Amino acid sequence: MKNLEIEDIKDLQSIELLKALHILTTDGKINQDSRRKLKQVYHLFNFIEPLLLELQAQDSEMTLVDHGAGKSYLGFIIYDLFYKKIQKGHIYGIESREKLVLDSLALQKRIKFERMTFMKTTVKEASFSDLIPKKIDIVTALHACDTATDEAIDFALKKEAKYLVLVPCCQAEVAQYLKKNKAKKLIDPLAELWRHAIHTREFGSHVTNVLRCLKLEAHGYQVSVTELVGLEHSLKNELILAHKIEGPRQRTSDRIKSLLFDLGLQDLENRFLN
Numbered sequence: 544m545k546n547l548e549i550e551d552i553k554d555l556q557s558i559e560l561l562k563a564l565h566i567l568t569t570d571g572k573i574n575q576d577s578r579r580k581l582k583q584v585y586h587l588f589n590f591i592e593p594l595l596l597e598l599q600a601q602d603s604e605m606t607l608v609d610h611g612a613g614k615s616y617l618g619f620i621i622y623d624l625f626y627k628k629i630q631k632g633h634i635y636g637i638e639s640r641e642k643l644v645l646d647s648l649a650l651q652k653r654i655k656f657e658r659m660t661f662m663k664t665t666v667k668e669a670s671f672s673d674l675i676p677k678k679i680d681i682v683t684a685l686h687a688c689d690t691a692t693d694e695a696i697d698f699a700l701k702k703e704a705k706y707l708v709l710v711p712c713c714q715a716e717v718a719q720y721l722k723k724n725k726a727k728k729l730i731d732p733l734a735e736l737w738r739h740a741i742h743t744r745e746f747g748s749h750v751t752n753v754l755r756c757l758k759l760e761a762h763g764y765q766v767s768v769t770e771l772v773g774l775e776h777s778l779k780n781e782l783i784l785a786h787k788i789e790g791p792r793q794r795t796s797d798r799i800k801s802l803l804f805d806l807g808l809q810d811l812e813n814r815f816l817n
């Protein structure tokens with residue numbers, strides 16, 4: 544356990560909030576895991592803050608939905624660093640585990656972050672909730688498990704989100720389909736890319752993120768992919784940023800279709816071509 548170092552903490556950040564989130568101990572110390580988590584959330588905030596400033600300049604509603612919120616570190620810290628000082632905007636935390644939602648609600652009440660809503664629901668169901676506006680400005684998902692990231696993308700498309708900030712977790716669905724069709728595809732030398740089980744998993748994960756980016760591009764988003772933090776901090780480290788700039792692009796949909804065909808993944812057209 545280390546003493547808190549001032550360079551670890553951003554200006555404006557409430558120390559009380561960090562204690563309430565158990566990132567800091569009651570006597571203000573921080574352990575390695577919490578330091579890593581804080582570094583990750585701050586790094587993500589560095590990407591999100593310019594989007595918020597852009598939205599603020601456009602006088603937008605400043606709505607943000609965080610999917611697979613967990614303990615809602617991200618939502619609480621974004622609120623503390625940005626929303627607290629402005630008089631508008633709303634953050635929604637979507638989480639399927641009741642205990643985590645109840646804890647977030649209790650903390651929200653304590654620290655009076657009024658423009659936050661925590662919902663015990665799945666990402667999929669959240670698309671149909673009357674509590675969430677028809678349009679949302681920013682959709683985030685930090686390590687939302689498996690296909691929750693895909694569902695967050697569908698949510699964002701339905702809500703016409705201007706920006707997405709995604710750090711995907713492991714995804715097993717594509718690997719499952721690669722595995723299912725392995726024998727059939729092995730006549731093709733390309734299938735060497737995923738012949739061994741560990742390669743099926745890793746290649747499946749890579750293909751998933753490639754298809755996610757293409758799907759967003761097909762819907763008119765400008766996409767960039769970068770590292771969240773150095774690999775020593777987290778194994779799931781890919782950060783996908785998307786900004787809606789134009790209408791649908793048929794040529795990109797055609798590329799998704801042919802990629803799925805080449806990989807024997809036509810059964811996943813509903814996932815990536817909707």
Ligand SMILES: C[S@@+](CC[C@H](N)C(=O)[O-])C[C@H]1O[C@@H](n2cnc3c(N)ncnc32)[C@H](O)[C@@H]1O
Pocket residue numbers: 610611612613614615616617637638639640643664665666667684685686687688691694712
């Ligand atoms: C690995 S945790 C990440 C939590 C948080 N975003 C963070 O980075 O600290 C993933 C969270 O997503 C939630 N989750 C997984 N699938 C979900 C779904 N389909 N709908 C809503 N929440 C989901 C899990 O319960 C878990 O709390």
